[in-house]
Amino acid sequence: MTIHLGTDHGGFKLKEQLREWLVSEGHDVNDHGAHEFDASDDYTDFIFPAVEAVAADITSVGIIFGGSGQGEAIAANRVKGVRAATYYGPAKPIMAVDADGRTSEDPYEMLKLTREHNHSNVLSIGVRFVSFEEAKKVIAIWLSVPFSEQERHIRRINALDNR
Numbered sequence: 001m002t003i004h005l006g007t008d009h010g011g012f013k014l015k016e017q018l019r020e021w022l023v024s025e026g027h028d029v030n031d032h033g034a035h036e037f038d039a040s041d042d043y044t045d046f047i048f049p050a051v052e053a054v055a056a057d058i059t060s061v062g063i064i065f066g067g068s069g070q071g072e073a074i075a076a077n078r079v080k081g082v083r084a085a086t087y088y089g090p091a092k093p094i095m096a097v098d099a100d101g102r103t104s105e106d107p108y109e110m111l112k113l114t115r116e117h118n119h120s121n122v123l124s125i126g127v128r129f130v131s132f133e134e135a136k137k138v139i140a141i142w143l144s145v146p147f148s149e150q151e152r153h154i155r156r157i158n159a160l161d162n163r
Helices: 009-024 044-056 070-076 109-116 132-144 151-161
Strands: 002-007 028-031 061-066 084-087 122-126
Touching: 002 009, 002 044, 009 028, 009 061, 009 132, 044 061, 044 070, 044 122, 061 070, 070 084, 070 122, 084 109, 109 132, 122 132
Parallel strands: 002 028, 002 061, 061 122, 084 122
Antiparallel strands: none
């Protein structure tokens, strides 16, 4: 699987660390930048090439980085075929029962649902809230969760992708 990376100065250090880790884990990594620290660069210059590459290759995924990850996800979701989810830390479930009758106390449940139900193909990480070790864990979890293939989720994704 190819993983496309993109960030501006805000996520530069973490992206560099994670790129090396992802390669050591056997992933094919395409780094769309930033390739050097420049405090005045703009995330859009790096996020759009990364997520456009994901949209062009449905077998690939993207991981993008920013201070909060929010602006990067907003930019990413403007590209047709991209379904970006933002991660900035574990979430404590309130034990609500989902449509499948499941309850969970898993702090990574929201992250998992972005893949299982929404087939997210881009993960936007808020570097101000996530350490290197946490980011490795989150990426490993996110990459391991398959899409559910349930008809209702396919229908919703098709509605998004065909909009």
